[in-house]
Amino acid sequence: MSDDSQSEARAFARDALSTVAVVVAVGAVLFAVSGVWPPMVAVESGSMQPTLERGDLVVVTAEVRYGGPAADDYGVVTANASEGYGRLGGPGDVVVYDTPSRDGSPIIHRAVFWVEDGENWYDRANSSYVDGSDSCAELLNCPAPHAGYVTRGDDNDYYDQARGIASPVRPDWVRAKGQFHVPYLGELRLEVQKLL
Incomplete structure (x- = not known):
């Protein structure tokens, strides 16, 4: 050589x-x-529009980091307890969560309020998001099968728990919370994911 x-x-x-x-x-x-890996997630659906579009890249942190003044013991601020604090265009925190019963990608939705185990949360819910139910007896996951967060995509006209997408989100299902986003930067990741 x-x-x-x-x-x-x-x-x-x-x-x-x-x-x-x-x-x-x-x-x-x-x-x-x-405090988490990966520190960014790509939005895969339009459920959080107009705040987050499909293909946006969301920078996330561990739920106990950078909490607001009304953060609960798990570091999450719910929309109903936000006291003026908000992230990603709305009140409260947007959480990334995964349930043991769900296959596929984690869900990124806003934590709206906390429910206790066995709680009839129908009366605290916004009637627009209970999927046409007139009482707790008609609502999925009511009374609450366990303590956790009631969540909703900003563009959805229902709570995740009302449609059975997830039962109340236990704190240990929360993988991260969104801090800010970069429009369309996650599109590349989504395209690569299609190929795999």
Whole structure:
């Protein structure tokens, strides 16, 4: 191998290693700031429009970080207790959650209010979002089968719990909460995901 070839190989290896080092350093900083991995999620549906569009990239943090003044013991501020605090265009926190009974991607919706185990939450609910039910007896997940958050996509005309998308969201199902978003930057991730 000539000296020029060896120099080119060393330069290529040095460039590759410095690129990997930069990517690892950026990942470490993002993890240190957010407390979760991955620190960003791509929005896969229109359920949070107009706040979040399909393909937006949402920067998320651990639920106990950067809470508002009305944060509960789990670090989440519900819309009904927000006291002027809000994230991503509305009152309260937007949470990323996954339920044991659901296959597929996690859900990113707004935490609206907290219910206790066995609570009849129909009377506290906004009647526009109870899916046509006239009482707790007609409503899915009412009384609450366990304590947790009642959630809703900003564009949905129903609570997730009213349609059976999830029972009240237990705090340990919450993987992160949204802080801010970058429009359309998650589209690339969604396209790559289609290919896999």
